[in-house]
Amino acid sequence: MTLLCKHGLLYSLLLFVGFGFSIKTDAQEKVNKNSILIITSYNPAAHQTSVFISDFLDEYEVLGGRTNVEIENMNCKSFTEASQWKAAMHAILSKYKENTPKMIVLLGQEAWASYLSQDSVILSSPAICSQASRNAVILPSDTIDLKTWMPESVDLFENSLGKQHVRSGFVYEYDIPANIHLIQHFYPETKHIAFLTDNTYGGVSMQALMRKEMEQFPELDLILLDGRVHTIYTLTEEFSKLPAHTAILVGTWRVDMNEGYFMRNATYSMMEASPNVPTFSMSTIGFGYWAVGGVMPAYRDLGRDMAREAYYLEKHPDAESKIAVIGSETVIDSKRAKVLGLNTNDLPFEAKIMNTERSFYEQYFYHIWVGVAILSILVLGLGISLFFYVRVRRLSLELLRSEHNLREAKDRAEEANRLKTAFLANMSHEIRTPLNAIVGFSDVLVATGTNYDGGEQEGYAELIKLNSDLLLHLINDVLDISRLESGRIILAPQLCDVVQLCRQAVTSVEFTRKTSNHLSFVSVFETYEMKVDLQRFQQVLINLLANAVKFTVDGTITLEFQVEPEHNRAVISVTDTGCGIPVEKQKRVFERFEKLDEYAQGTGLGLAICKLTVEIWGGEIWIDPEYTDGARFIFTHPLDL
Numbered sequence: 004m005t006l007l008c009k010h011g012l013l014y015s016l017l018l019f020v021g022f023g024f025s026i027k028t029d030a031q032e033k034v035n036k037n038s039i040l041i042i043t044s045y046n047p048a049a050h051q052t053s054v055f056i057s058d059f060l061d062e063y064e065v066l067g068g069r070t071n072v073e074i075e076n077m078n079c080k081s082f083t084e085a086s087q088w089k090a091a092m093h094a095i096l097s098k099y100k101e102n103t104p105k106m107i108v109l110l111g112q113e114a115w116a117s118y119l120s121q122d123s124v125i126l127s128s129p130a131i132c133s134q135a136s137r138n139a140v141i142l143p144s145d146t147i148d149l150k151t152w153m154p155e156s157v158d159l160f161e162n163s164l165g166k167q168h169v170r171s172g173f174v175y176e177y178d179i180p181a182n183i184h185l186i187q188h189f190y191p192e193t194k195h196i197a198f199l200t201d202n203t204y205g206g207v208s209m210q211a212l213m214r215k216e217m218e219q220f221p222e223l224d225l226i227l228l229d230g231r232v233h234t235i236y237t238l239t240e241e242f243s244k245l246p247a248h249t250a251i252l253v254g255t256w257r258v259d260m261n262e263g264y265f266m267r268n269a270t271y272s273m274m275e276a277s278p279n280v281p282t283f284s285m286s287t288i289g290f291g292y293w294a295v296g297g298v299m300p301a302y303r304d305l306g307r308d309m310a311r312e313a314y315y316l317e318k319h320p321d322a323e324s325k326i327a328v329i330g331s332e333t334v335i336d337s338k339r340a341k342v343l344g345l346n347t348n349d350l351p352f353e354a355k356i357m358n359t360e361r362s363f364y365e366q367y368f369y370h371i372w373v374g375v376a377i378l379s380i381l382v383l384g385l386g387i388s389l390f391f392y393v394r395v396r397r398l399s400l401e402l403l404r405s406e407h408n409l410r411e412a413k414d415r416a417e418e419a420n421r422l423k424t425a426f427l428a429n430m431s432h433e434i435r436t437p438l439n440a441i442v443g444f445s446d447v448l449v450a451t452g453t454n455y456d457g458g459e460q461e462g463y464a465e466l467i468k469l470n471s472d473l474l475l476h477l478i479n480d481v482l483d484i485s486r487l488e489s490g491r492i493i494l495a496p497q498l499c500d501v502v503q504l505c506r507q508a509v510t511s512v513e514f515t516r517k518t519s520n521h522l523s524f525v526s527v528f529e530t531y532e533m534k535v536d537l538q539r540f541q542q543v544l545i546n547l548l549a550n551a552v553k554f555t556v557d558g559t560i561t562l563e564f565q566v567e568p569e570h571n572r573a574v575i576s577v578t579d580t581g582c583g584i585p586v587e588k589q590k591r592v593f594e595r596f597e598k599l600d601e602y603a604q605g606t607g608l609g610l611a612i613c614k615l616t617v618e619i620w621g622g623e624i625w626i627d628p629e630y631t632d633g634a635r636f637i638f639t640h641p642l643d644l
Contacts, residue, residue, distance in 0.1 A: 038102075081258045086144065096126050119157075131169070131313060136205075152207075177299075181298040188350075194223065195225075199238075235259050252285060295336055301332050335347050500532050502528050520579075524562045579633040581634060584634050621641050624638035624639075
């Protein structure tokens with residue numbers, strides 16, 4: 004099976020593998036050149052294997068690795084198939100002979116042993132290993148009886164077989180002498196060690212290591228409880244026949260001679276058959292309910308560590324070999340030790356104590372909750388008393404709030420009166436200015452006895468017209484604000500090309516204002532039709548553009564049109580590079596009669612008219628507070644008015 008380094012594809016294929024389906028396509032049959040080849044002992048859908056592969060791919064991608072990852076599965080089960088693993092590994096490696104991978108990742112004991120057992124080097128690719136032991140056994144030939152075979156334990160660091168191509172990785176170390184010393188510490192009268200292993204490669208390799216290490220303890224008798232020749236039922240009988248002064252050391256247990264898979268229920272049966280026999284574990288099997296403790300490897304997920312090793316080896320192909328040994332730690336089950344009457348205090352060695360005494364909360368659970376109930380009753384009584392106090396207090400606060408609201412209403416009325424007075428004064432000034440110009444230049448033109456050439460007369464007429472337009476604009480603003488506030492404005496929507504309207508507004512303002520600013524229109528649409536009130540829409544556009552021109556000198560003014568179909572609205576913005584508006588004053592500019600610059604021309608009604616108009620057609624208008632290079636006014640218009 005080949006998987007590319009893409010998570011979605013990986014998980015989908017793992018799901019199919021887990022249900023026993025086999026899918027082959029041309030892309031899967033084709034071997035990618037210079038890939039990273041992962042050879043797993045077990046089905047990739049198995050939990051431990053899938054976690055490793057997922058972590059490996061995640062970390063490799065985070066590091067920046069881009070090489071494709073190929074996965075081959077040996078699908079190893081019981082040790083009965085051991086004679087086939089060597090050939091299976093040979094077939095996998097031969098498959099990649101023409102397109103040699105950058106490196107080989109060996110995942111699991113069986114893949115590890117199968118690689119070390121090859122008679123010759125098939126691929127020159129460097130290998131890295133994981134979920135394996137530094138102690139292995141070389142796989143046998145087809146002629147050997149696997150049930151009675153007693154192989155020799157081979158140490159990776161003491162034998163050159165296969166090591167020349169194993170460049171990096173992580174291997175576990177099973178410290179049998181430390182386990183024996185632990186047993187002798189708690190049970191110094193021990194004479195027999197019953198060692199339990201199952202019908203897997205891990206069980207056979209542990210047993211070979213056990214036989215080798217027990218040569219250091221000639222005073223102890225080794226009893227082998229071998230899953231290759233026993234079923235769970237015969238093993239239970241063997242446990243019941245163990246002699247006195249025997250300690251059980253559990254290696255691994257998963258498969259018996261009939262290739263039946265047993266997990267915790269099997270070890271429970273063994274525990275019940277030997278309830279008084281002290282039991283220790285060197286691989287976490289039986290720990291927490293049967294084994295009192297053990298010296299075992301500090302197991303952890305290695306997927307991300309292996310990804311970092313692979314990435315480093317890919318970037319530094321000439322780096323020296325470095326195979327890390329994951330050491331062991333002593334773990335004691337405090338609860339089980341207490342049942343067996345063992346003292347775990349003042350141990351002469353460092354140990355991790357698990358299942359310690361219950362916490363204070365666990366020990367006094369009922370006492371705590373009775374106290375909580377009594378306290379709750381007292382709190383409830385206090386709460387009832389506080390209720391009436393709070394109620395009286397709330398009434399007092401409401402009276403104070405009413406008084407405060409009355410004061411605010413009075414202040415608003417006074418403020419409105421002040422604004423009206425200021426408005427009348429401002430209007431008098433604004434109207435008088437164009438009227439003076441109109442009357443003055445009209446008198447000049449009609450004055451008798453004065454001869455003007457054509458250019459002067461045209462200039463005077465232009466000034467009269469300009470001031471007449473200004474006066475008309477002021478009067479229109481006053482009328483508009485009055486009609487808008489009284490609700491006498493009725494929209495007359497019609498289907499229009501709003502993009503064209505925007506362009507016309509920019510052209511109109513640019514022509515009439517004769518400004519030194521650069522005005523532009525931006526939109527992704529060439530045309531866009533929707534229903535708008537033509538007059539009111541243009542009025543808002545021109546008011547905002549004219550306002551931007553007024554406060555911008557030699558800058559740029561941009562009108563932008565966008566559509567947000569998910570919100571059923573069009574968004575129009577006018578952005579300038581002028582003096583800008585302070586954030587604390589941005590809300591005030593939309594108020595009636597409000598002028599932030601008292602010396603600027605105008606009545607302060609233009610933005611108020613824009614706000615009322617936009618709200619009539621169901622839109623919103625605001626100033627972008629995040630824009631600091633000037634001012635940006637934004638308003639919206641429904642797409643289906």
